[in-house]
Amino acid sequence: MDDPQDLPTVLVVDDEVRSQDAIRRTLDEDFQVLTASGAHDAREHFERQSIQVILCDQRMPGVTGxxxxxxVRERWPETVRIVISGYSDSQDIIAGINDAGIYQYILKPWVPDHLLRTVRDAVDAQSLQRGMSQLDLELRASTPQLRQRMQAKLELARSVFDFDRIERGAASPLNAVCAIAEKVARYDLSVLVLGESGVGKELIARAMHYASPRASGAFVVENCAAIPDTLIESELFGYRRGAFTGAYEDRPGLFQRASGGTLFLDEIGETSLAFQVRLLRALQEGEVRPIGAQRPVPVNVRVIAATHRDLEQRVREGLFREDLYYRIAGVSLTVPPLRERSGDIEPIATKLVREIGQELGCPGATLSREALACLMTYPWPGNIRELRNEIARAIALHDGGELPATAFSPRVLQGHAGLSTVASSVVSAALPQTGTLGERLDAIEAMVLRETLLHHRWNKTRVAKELGLSRVGLRAKMQRFGLEK
Incomplete structure (x- = not known):
């Protein structure tokens, strides 16, 4: 078990003790969690020790979050700042972003997994920011040794995000997509990446960036669907101090931060027509005008856009500007969904099991033959994102080891065409070889019940009829053997 002193420190500021306790229970395995009921107590914590992340309630007596x-931003700028609030007032959000430089604005009721992931990302962001600041200081020295180290890091990034590192089978339909993307990457052409959510469009875009002459520049990502239309202009183009209420300082937009590199605009099909006009001008003129600025700012950015929408259809419907479509679709790439790439499932799933097993402390996790067969026949409407979540769930519930087909959720099992074959092989392999007669009979009964449930895809009426049980009796046995959904 990690020494609490070695864990990153998170300070929770909330005037409600129950909220403090709930957050502490969510975070205390990964972090050293401190609590404060208000600003005064929080200041005392800051004066005593270094704090990596602060989670602060917005509505508190005396002073708002x-x-x-x-x-905190002025006195302890290295601390990552997160606001938690039960109110979704856009003015609060804007003020939080502008005045306090918050990292995230989390609305109540929060989800434990999302909160934990956000805090982990915040700690990682602080660590990366500290490393980048140190790297900036080193680069100012401009010694040959430091330049060599920078080049080495660039080569490492190129190898990590190389097209060959995108997991796929030998005869994958993705091979043709990657071949075109790798060739186009060398030229400053705009690219539109099409495909369903979760197929890996960002992976293609990132590989293109590191295969391009812009690899030493920044790769900046923006999900256009995740930001309200009222905020997306200030996020991308930036603003000047005093441009609107809450704009207390100049803030460069993502176009400026990506200058010299690549800007990846995900879900561009969700933007409004009004915003599309400004985006088109920025792309045509090679300059952006921050909100409140008198003069435009030149930018040198390559834009790679992505969407799960049919943009040509949206153009016909008047929902997407035709001139912008032709501007961003210099080259169009379509990433096929996972259900059309069954040969990719095994290498992707194998890699995910290895990576997630390491993350969850189960490095020995593997897929059984039956489990892999189950994954191969499920249609994966959520694509790789759904596959990743399913594998993480299976590893967590079964504590690693070899995962059987029954490790997966009923949704995946019910979508498997060969359920009875898989279930039969699982049952045969797992028949008890030791134990009392009663224990062996219980184990066999549980296996028969599981096989029948799988065969009828969890239709309890059919299962009860086949096994000669009442619905109440079936439910009791499912509870007894832990087979409820």
Whole structure:
């Protein structure tokens, strides 16, 4: 078990003790969690020790969360600031972003997994920011040794995000997509990546960036569907101090931060027609005008856009500008869904089991033959994102080891065409060889019940009829053997 002193420190500021306790229970395995009921107690914690992340409630007596986080930004700027609030007031969100420089604005009721993931990402972001600051200081020295180290890091990034590192089978339909993308990457052409959510469009875009002459520049990602239309312009183009209420300082937009590199605009099909006009001008003129600025700012950016929408259809419907479509679709690439790439499932799933097993502390996790067969026949409407979540769930519930087909959720099992064959092989392999007669009979009964459930795809009426049980009796046995959904 990690020494609490070695864990990153998170400070929770909330005037409700129950909220403090709930957050502490969610975070205390991964972090050293401190609590404070208000700004005064929080300041004392800051004065005593270094704090990596602060989670602050917005509505508190005396001082609001944004007001206090503004003070934190001025006095302890390295601490990552997160606001938690039960109110979705856009003015609060804007003030939090502008005044306090918050990392995330989380609405109540929060989801434990999402909160934990956000705090982990915040700690990682702080660590990366500290490393980048140190790298900036080193680069100013401009010694040959430091330049060599920078080049070595660039080569490492290129190898990590190389097209060959995108997992796929030998005869994958993705091979043709990657071949075109790798060739186009060398030229400053705009690219539109099409495909369903979760197929890996960002992986293609990132590989293109590191295969391009812009690889030493930044790769900046923006999900256009994740930001309200009222905020997306300030996020991409930036703003000047005093441009609107809450704009207390100049803020460069993502176009400026990506200058010299690549800007990846995911879900561009979700943008409004009004925003599309400004985006088109920025792409045509090679300059952006921050909100409130008198003069435009030149930018040198390659844009790779992505969407799961049919943009040509949206153009016909008047929902997407035709001139912008032709501007961003210099080259169009379509990433096929996972259900059309069955040969890719095994290498992707094998890699995910290895990576997620390491993350969850189960490095020995593997897929059984039956489990792999189950994954191969499920249609995966959520594509790789759904596959990753399913594998993570299976490893967590079964503590690693060889995962059987029954490790997966009923949704995946019910979509498997060969359920009875898989279930039969699982049952045969797992028949008990030792134990009392009663224990062996219980084990066999549980296996028969599981096989029948799988065969009828969890239709309890049919299962009860086949086994000669009442619905109540079937439910009791499912509870007894832990077979409920």
């Amino acid at each position: 944004v007001e206090f986080l503004k003070e």
